[in-house]
Amino acid sequence: MATRSFLRGFTDRAAARGESAKHSDDHAAVIAMSDSTRRLEVLDDCENADFAWLWASDPEGRLIYISPGAAARLDCDAEQILARPLVDIFEVATDNPGGSSQRPLKFQLTARSKINNLIVHVAPGEGERTRKWWSLSGHPKVDAAGTFLGYRGSAKDVTVEYERKLQDSRLAEYDSLTGLANRHRMNRLLDGTLASFKAAKRSCALLMLDLDRFKHVNDTMGHQAGDDLLKQVSERLLRIIGDAGEVGRLGGDEFQVILPDLDDRGALGELADKLIQMISQPYPIGDKRAIIGTSVGIAIAPYDGLDRDGLVHSADLALYAAKNSGRGQFRFFSHDLKDEAEERQRLMEDLREALATDALELHYQPVVRLEDNLVVGFEGLMRWNHPERGFVSPGTFIPMAEESNLIIQLGDWALRRACRDAVAWPQTVKVAVNVSALQFANPGFLDSVAEALKSSELTPERLELELTESVFMGDNTLVDETFKSLKELGVKLALDDFGTGYSSLSYLRSAPFDRIKVDKTFVDSCTARDQNSAKIIAAIIGLSNALDIETTVEGVEAFDQLDLVREKGARFIQGWIYSKALPQNEVIERMSIGTFKIEPDGPDRYRAERRKVLKRIGVIHGDHRLQGVMRDLSKTGAGIEGLFGIGMNESVVLDLGEGQLAVCQVTRVREGEIGVEFETPLVSDGAGGLCTRHRISPYALAAAGMPLEALPKGSYPMGLSAKA
Structure with missing residues (x-):
């Protein structure tokens, strides 16, 4: 009986092994394209193993399918994100370490373009703190009649790789000491800004800053103190500039600020004054205190340069002029600035x-x-x-x-x-x-x-x-x-x-x-x-x-x-x-002659000094352009000689050079001489002089039909030119 029982058990086990082998042979066979059941098994196996995630959308861009593994990676159930618009779930990365810009996802979905390895930030719900990066691919699906049915695609988590690329990119584009953009990044930003602004006829201001007495801090307090000081300067610059522009450290104690869409020299002068004042406040360095200052050079595109090299050169010349005029000053670029570096060296000798x-x-x-x-x-x-x-x-x-x-x-x-x-x-x-x-x-x-x-x-x-x-x-x-x-x-x-x-x-x-x-x-x-x-x-x-x-x-x-x-x-x-x-x-x-006493002698009221000047300028009166000699100038008005035929209370436009056109009203008339009051007061140029708050864009002049010959030499975009 025992022998028969053993043989029967052996036979049963052999039969079971045979059945298993038969199934193994079936699954070892090539899967035909028509075998949808086994193809679905492969798809399920891949999704369950997280080799790849699949997604699908409807024609309106709503998510209608996503792999369970993908939903689990987002710490949510699939039901929480299904039927939501894709643009609410995925946001295209703007800080692309490759440097190339990516079009918004909404634009790509609307255009029904093929999506190929698009890096997106995943933000599926409230309270999500950990940033996740996915690589998204997909193609538009259409039926036989050409009707768009939505997207079908795949996705994978690339958070680790992308964060590493971001870190490498940051090391390459940001200053390791201060965290500010470095020279490479600032150059790239300025190139891109000027290229796009030139086509759009927009302005861009560039500020160059150089710290005064920084070398003394390094020499007397040590390089560690100098590094600490640079960090504090960077923090102050960021607080002052905020979202208005980009701040960068070019190296040493040299900083740069890019300010898009700003050509108001009154506002720029006020900003430069604020920078000078705030940077000049003492810095706590351990149990000591350091006091430095700064000088600022300002150039504005398109007036002072059309490309990066031209604009940076203009800002550098303005900075040298500011330093040469004394510490704690700013200076706007003007075309009559000399090479201040050479001039400074000769003066020092x-x-x-x-x-x-x-x-x-x-x-x-x-x-x-x-x-x-x-x-x-x-x-x-x-x-x-x-x-x-x-x-x-x-x-x-x-x-x-x-x-x-x-x-x-x-x-x-x-x-x-x-x-x-x-x-x-x-x-x-x-x-x-x-x-x-x-x-x-x-x-x-x-x-x-x-x-x-x-x-x-x-x-x-x-x-x-x-x-x-x-x-x-x-x-x-x-x-x-x-x-x-x-x-x-x-x-x-x-x-x-x-x-x-x-x-x-x-x-x-x-x-x-x-x-x-x-x-x-x-x-x-x-x-x-x-x-x-x-x-x-x-x-x-x-x-x-x-x-x-x-x-x-x-x-x-x-x-x-x-x-x-x-x-x-x-x-x-x-x-x-x-x-x-x-x-x-x-x-x-x-x-x-005896006891030295001095009786006070001066004007009854103080007023800002009216500057004596001797400068030939253009005066636009009606349809005529005249030449006159400006004898004196203040923030609110000027005196001009050599003009006839202009009456009281008439309006004239003074061409002060370099695109500076000042609208004014005649308030005094003598033989061959007029006094005018400006419609908009002039502002300080940072070097003891005055300038117009704005310069008239050559684009606006051309559109108004004004002769560009009326303007001095300078930079005029899009092929426009001006004769001296």
Whole structure:
């Protein structure tokens, strides 16, 4: 019985193996195209294994099928996304690491184009935080009658690969230190912007920024501090520019800003001023504080360049001009700018020679006691009369000297000269000398001060050193020790330009200042409406009185300003209402006739200086273009000579050059001369000059039928040209 049972079991197992082998043979056979059942099995196997996902849409672009595995990868059921429009589920990637742009999915579906490996961001529902990237392919399905039935396609998850490409692309296009776009990316963006804007007849502004005194931070505080500073500068730039443009770091301390669709030079000037002001605020670096500044060059397409090379070159020239005119300034490009780099180098060589040959001078501006108009001191101001260039502004050569460290030699010279000259004055009269941050931080500075006093035999308390808050940059211990040593020498200390920078009260608490100087910028606007300058002046004077520190108000030029600062409690005044800076021989001459008193003399009311100019311009009067000579210019009007036949209250258009057309009304008529008032006030060009807020587009001129010959040489797109 046992044997028969074993044989029967063996037979059953053999039969089972035979049946299984038969099925195996069936599945090993080639699957015919007509075998829909087995083909469906293959499809199911692939979908279940996640080798590929399938999807389908209806003619209206709604999802009607998606593989279960795909839905599971999205952490949802298929029912949650079926019947939804594809454009609600898939969003085409805009940050394509390949650099080529992809058309929106809606456009492609509407065009019924074939979709081939389209990278999309998947956002199936609310609260989805993890970004997923898919590669989408599909083709339009039509029936025999040509009716569109929707799409049939495949998809796969490429998140890991795509994120890696994005990271590689970011490393290639973004600055690793600051996270800003690098030079390569900025070049690509500018190329693309200018190419598309040229066809659309749109404008684009380019700002070039260069940090002032950054090298000093690196030299005194170390490269790690310099890197930290660059990161903070980048954060401030991003906060100021926001979504209005793209900010990039080109390398070192050079930055670039692209601002599409902006040609308003008034707005650009205001933005540049804001950048300069915000970047000039102190930076915390560990337990220290760094103070730098910036200069800005501005160029605008299509006026200043049509392509990247032309526009960047124009912005660079404007930047060099801004730096050459003094720190903390902006400058618009104009076609009469020279190569400032070469000009700057020649001027620097001439400055070295002037210092070596004692060709520089110190002039002295009086500080007057308001109660009796008695001169109680002078500020020594450096003057350079170049044998070929004439007078060179200190705002031009002092920043150059600071960048080359020549400022230390210049500062030592000024100390010696001021002390030597002051010995010839009455004992009650002090002399003030400006000290730069570089000079203050120089290890030999204390010896220079002591030597100047010793060689001149000037009483130490008659020497006042004027310092700005930039001296607090660097080693706090070293700064405190220097202050202590200076007070031991017996010299006086003044905090200059107070209120224009960070102006921390900790300066007054930690440093032994004897005087605070209220900056001219507050005085210029103290009598204007809707200004806080008068309140700031009153606050600084009140603070000084509370701390038992004397105050000097700088830059007083008119009686309305003098009356206001007197009302706010000012006791000492320095400004043109009393005197400009005088050479030493004139100071001695004025003192020789007795007590040096100066009666104030100036205009009743302060107004911005009307600039004297001598420039040939075009004047469009009706259908005629005339030539005239502009004699003076202000923000609101101008005086023009050489014109006849123009009556009062008539409208004219001044061609100020480079596409600057100013509409104005005649307000004064004399023989051969007219005065005009501008319909729109001019704005600052950042270099002490004025320019129109907007320039007239050559496209608009051509459309209006105006002769392009009326415009000066410049850039005019699409084959337009202008003769000189």
